[in-house]
Structure formats: C-alpha cells, structure tokens
Amino acid sequence: MDDLTGITVIEAAGAGLQPFVREHAREIGEETAASGAVLIRGARAGGEEDFQGALTALGFEPLEYTERSTPRTEVGDGVFTSTEYPARQVIPQHCESSYADAWPGRLAFFCVTPADSGGATPVTDVAQVLEDIPADVIDAVETRGLRYVRNYGNGVGLDWRDAFQAASREQVDRFCAAGGLEREWLDDDCLRTVRRAPALAVHPRTGRRIWFNHLVLFHQSSLPAGTREALVDMLGEDRLPNDVLFGDGTPVPDDLVAAVRSAFERRSRRFDWRRDDLLVLDNMRWSHGREAFTGERRILVSMTGLISRSPAAR
Template identity: 75%
Template sequence: MDDLTGITVLRAEGERLGAFARRQAPAIHEAVAARGAVLIRGAGAEGVADFQQALDGLGFRPLEYTERSTPRSEVGDGVFTSTEYPAREVIPQHCESSYAGAWPGRLAFFCATPAATGGATPITDVERVLEEMPAEVVEALEARGLRYVRNYGSGVGLDWREAFQTDSRAEVDRFCAAGGLEWQWLEDDRLRTVRRAPATVTHPRTGRRVWFNHLVLFHQSALPSGLRADLVALFGADGLPNDVLFGDGSPIPDELVAAARAVFERRARRFAWRRHDLLVIDNMRWSHGREAFTGERRVLVSMSDPITRSARPEPAYRG
C-alpha cells in the first residue's frame, strides 16, 4: 500500500512532463520549500529527453557526480541511472553524498520503467528521524562525530578512477586537498580516504537540525554477516570499500546503528513507482533508499543546487 504522508502529489492528467513541470514550477517550488517532497503523477513522457525538459523547467542545473560511492551510468546531461546494484540488494536510507564535502540540495527521480515487483524508493523525513532518535545515540554521535573511511582499487567496490572520474593521481590529490579529505596512496594502485564529519547538520534554509549522514548505509552492519566477515578477513577491518567509525577512529557498536536503522524503518514512506512518475526532494530534508525488486526497473536521477560544508549557497530555487 502506498504511504504518501508528507509528500505533495500533483496530477499531470496526461500533459507532457516537461510542459507540466514548467507550467507548475512555482507550485512545485513552493511545495518543496514547504514539505520537501513532491510527486508528479500521470504525465506523458518517452524517456531521458522528457526528464531533461522537466529539469529545465524546474531550474535544475545538473551536477557532476564526483567522489562517487556507487556505480552509475550517465545517460544524459547530468542524468544518471540510479545505483546499479543487483536487484536482490536493498539500499539503506541515506541523504545523497552526505559523506562528502559537497552534496546536492535537490534530487529528481524519474521512473522510466517500474519494476515487476518491489523496487520502491522509500524516503524518510530526516528532521523527524532526529526527533525520534534515541537520546543516547544522538549524544554519542554528536559528542564524537563520524569518520568515513573509504578504500578504492581493491577489486571490491569502486576503483579510484571511477569514483573521482579521472585517470590522474594529481587531480585526485587536488580534489582531496580542496575538499577537506585526508588521503593516502597505497600499494597496488589503491587509495584510502578519510573524512571527519558531524552526524547532524543545520538545514541552510529552514534553520532546523537534521539527521544527515551515511551511518546506516556505510556501517559494516549494513553488509550480510557472512560477506562482512569475509571482507574483514580478506582486507582487514580498515580495508573495506566503505566504513564509518566514531570520529576518533573507534568502532561504532552494531547496536547503536540498529537503533538508528529502526527509526528509519518506522518513519519511511513507501509507494510503488508508476511509469513516468517524477519525484523531487530536498536532499537535506528527506533521505532515500531502494527496495529489492524483480523485472527491468529503470529509475533515473539528477542532482542540483550544490551545498558545501564550508559555505551556505544562495537559494537556487524559491524557498
């Protein structure tokens, strides 16, 4: 059953997606500013070109996807496939690039082909997540912070060339230095990066604190237990493709992450994708994930309105 609580739903009644988005742009901007999530249903569309016209109508200036954490393919100008993980895998809740030094303020998801079964993109209000998070979890993470450790080039996960979209070590060095990353080149053409970041941040437009991190996705407990044990045995506890620790480098207990994950499970809003659905969300107000699926699911995504840890941008859209 669809749960659209907190999501504004607009009906296009067969109008071309690009034309509808342009005509309704003020209402869509107002709804995103007020509630953080808008779902457009019933539009006519044929594919990437219609999605890009809708993005243009909404004032999206699509971002490059750098410091990647998942495999994607670019299928248009700033339009990517959603994460290309096997259909059987569930992607836990996260705010896009919350582990990075910069992230998109807005995301747009376009359903070109819905799954035969499953395949929802659950979203969760991260302001409410923070309100419902157990006090001991918030206190521990706010006092100690987070440390994201990422390893590239081990044959598991992404190679550094794909993650940073360059073949040049010098370019990676410059990116890391400019973006506040600690980095180390290892033997066998491997790279390790470390970023220290808070678990909660203040939304630059609402002024409210939100839960904004990759804890439940990057933590080792997100892996199936057998795979987790195998990867640690093979690469060592500090050699996994992605991991998140306390800021001082000590492990975050599985129980703490389980408590955080339980809040997301209670608060998540789920709906079945329909062909040509367009979902626009504020990336600092709603997290997202992916459910397992069967069939030929194809959901595209575009990112806009960059936000950095060091500066607050001028609003790129009303609100």
Template identity: 70%
Template structure:
C-alpha cells in the same frame, strides 16, 4: 493536489512532463519548500530526454557526480541511472553524498521502467527520524562526530578512477586537498581517504537540526549476509571499500546502528513507482533508499543546487 504520507502528490492528467513542469514550476517550488518532497504522477514522457526537459522547467542545473560511492551510468547531460546494485539487495536510507564535502540540495528521480515487484524508493523525514533516535545514540555521535574511511582499488567497490572521474592522480590530489579529505596512495594502485564530519547539521534554509550522514549505508552492519565477515577476513577491519566510525576512530557499536535503522524504519514513507513518475526531494529534509525488486526497474536520477559545509548555519535546537 494532495498530501499522502508527507509527500505532495500532483496529478499531471496525461500532459507531457516537460511542458507540465515548465507551466507549474512555481507550484512545485512552493510545495517543495513546504513539504520537501513532490511527486508528479500521470504524465506523458519519452524517457531521459523528457526527464531532462522536466528538470529544465524546474530550474535544475545538473551537477557532476564526483567522489562517487556507488556505481552509476550517465545517460545524458547530468542524468544518471540510480545505483546499479543487484536487484536482490536493498539500499539503506541515506541523504545523497552526505559523506562528502559538498552535496546536492535537490534530487530528481524519474521512473523510466517500473519494477515488476518491490523496488520502491522509500523516503524519510530526517528531522523526524532524529527525534525518534534514542538520546544516548544522538549524544554519542554528536559529541564524537563521524569518520568516513574509504578504500579504492581492492577489486571490491569502486576504483578511484571511477569514483573521482579521472585517470590523473594529480587531479585526485587537488580534489582531496580542496575538499577537506585526508588521502594516502597505497600499494597496488590503491587509494585510501578519510573524512571527519558531523552526524548532525543544520538545514541551510530553516536552521533546523537534522540527521545528515551516511551511517546506515557505510556501516559494516549494513553489509548483507556473510559478506561482512568475508570482507573483513580478506581486507582487514580497516580495509573495507566503505566504513564509518566515531570521529576518534573507535568502531560504532552495531546496536547503536540498529537503533538508528529502526527509527528510519518507523519514519519511512513509500509508494510504488508508476511509469513516468517524477519525484523531487529536498536532499537535506528527506533521505532515500531502495527496496529489492524483480523485473527491469530503471529509475533515472539528477542532482542540482550544490551545498557545501561552509554553507550551513548554526543549528536551531529541536523543540521539546
């Protein structure tokens, strides 16, 4: 067992992955508490069923994926495909569901089919990222907060039925009311939601202040090529499927987001997926993203340990 670029790597030496995690759950838990990211390599597995048994060994109680922001397919009880965006597109760094009122504490990834080229899942220590972001950017987002605006049903992005996993408007109403979302039903069977949330929070175990938000993934500047211009022309600046603004509704300048993107680029750690790799991360210590790829990449994902904003402590100021 050794640490490589901040990730604890454990070799399974060809053992069945499900059996391995049952026998070594304590070691994985200890390393996850220490480094926040554990990669189990060189295991034997047979797809989603083995992944599910491996999660059982680690005490995962898989969560439903609600208030979705990206397309996925469920392939088993609490096991999903990773985001089904075109292979040519990279996915910016983010902590899973950090835009929502609740999110997973642990996320497990399993490599069922490695890509031919590219396709890594880079991860970044969000406390260290925070220390690299220019102070003026941190002050701005910390003092003003963030405002996530989402529009469902335009034909671009997710329909509200897929995002909330229901055909019932009444169920969506209840979910939004209980989860702190502002929501409006609009014409053409559309839905618009707004959530105000902090950009920085405290880790529930350590109290350490961390960068925990969806700024990179939701900001307009992350849209590839001319897509941003085309979507704004089609739907208006406030009609995009996903967007993030300052809490008062003012746009966040592109150069601020670029500075955050640079900080993540400096801190991101990557490895090439190998068949049957299992990666488990603390979702509030490490963000993740996706490189563009070629070939038939298939990464499965499961989430556990629900955390809500009410669970968060007051942050401990970062050390000088």
C-alpha cells in the same frame, strides 16, 4: 502498499511531462520548499529527453557526480541511472553525499520503467528520524563525530578513477586538498581516504536540526552477516570499501546503528513507482533508499543546488 504521508502529490492527468512542468514550475518549487518532497504523477513522457526537459523547466543546473560511492552510468547532461546494484540488494536510507564536504540540495528521480515487483524508493523525513533516535545515541555521535574511511581499487567496490572521475593521481590529490579529504596512496594502485564530519546538520532554510550522515549505509552492520565476515577476512578491517567509525577512530557499536536503523524504519514512506513518475526531493529534508526488486527497473536521477559544509568545498 503506498504511504505518501508528508509527500505532496500533483496529478498531471495525462498531460505531457515537459509542458506540464513548465506550466506548473512555480507551484512545484513552492511545494518543494513547503514539504520537501513532491511527486508528479500521471504525466506522459517519452523517456530520458522528456526528463531532461522537465529538469530545465524546474531550473535544475545538474551537478557532476564526484567522490562517488556507488556505480552509475551518465545517460545525459547531469542525468544518471540510479545505483546499479544487483536487484536483490536493498540500499539503506541516506541523504545523497552526506559523507562529503559538499552535496546536492535537490534531487529529481524519474521512472522510465517500473519494476515487476518491489523496487520502491522509500523516503524518510530526517528531522522526524532525529526525534525518534535515543538521546544517548544522539549525544554519542554529536560529541564524537564520525570518521568515514573509504578504500578504492582493491577489486571490491569502486576504483578511484571511477569514484573521482579522474585519470591521474594528481587530479585526485587536488580534489582531496580542495575538499579537506585526507588521502593515502597504498600498494597495488589503491587509495584510502578519510573524512571527519559531524553527524547532524542544520537545514539552511528551515533552521531545523536534522540527521545528516551516512552512518546506516556505510557501517559494516548494513552488510549481510556472511558478506561482512567474508570481506573482513579477505581484506581486513581497514580495507573495506566503505566504513564509518567514531571521529576518534573507534568502532561504532552495531546496537547503536541498529537503534538508528529502527528510527528510519518507523518513519519511512514508500510507494510503488508508476511509469513517468517524477519525484523531486529536498536532499536535506528527506533521505532515500531502494527496495529489492524483480524485473527491468529503470530509474533516472539528477542532482542540483550544491551546498557546502565549508568554504573550501567545491
């Protein structure tokens, strides 16, 4: 069942996607600024090229996808497939690259092929999420901060070459130094990175405090219980592909993450994709995720408007 509360829907009534977006670019931009989420529905498109043209009309200057956390394929200039995880896997709510030192301000999703069932991209207003999280949880993460620990090249998750789009260790070293990312080269050509970051942020335009982190997605408790146990047994606690701890390195309790997850579940909005739907999101106002699905779902995504946590960020 569709729930589009808080999302601005603009009906294209069968118009071609590119000319419609060109004609209504100002309106789409204003509505994105107002609500943070705009769904353009009912347009006709020919696939990836029309999406690329619509992005140009919207003023997107597509970003590269570096310090990756998931496997994707680039299919055009700054246009990627959505995360290529198995169809049965649910992707928890997150703001794109909120674990990094720099992230996109806006995202655009385009539906080439809707799933036969499921496959929605639920979205959540992260300022509202913050209102629903218990005060003691907010105090804990705000006071102690978060520590993202990521391991590359152990045969589970991404290899460092793919994650950093790099051919050499020297390229990775330069990237990490520029973005304040701690790194350690391990045996078997593996890499570990550590980033300490705040759990909250202030939206640069609205001035509202927001929940802006990867706690729910990267925490061990987001893995199915059997998978979590198997990975810890096989790799060890400190060699998981992704993990998030308190800033001092102590574990974040499962029940704390469960409280945050519940807040997302209460505030989440979802709709079934229709062919040629175009969704534009303010990445610091709305998180997104993915439902499990059946069929040949194909959603494309592009990112623009780099926002940096610090002047050193790229």
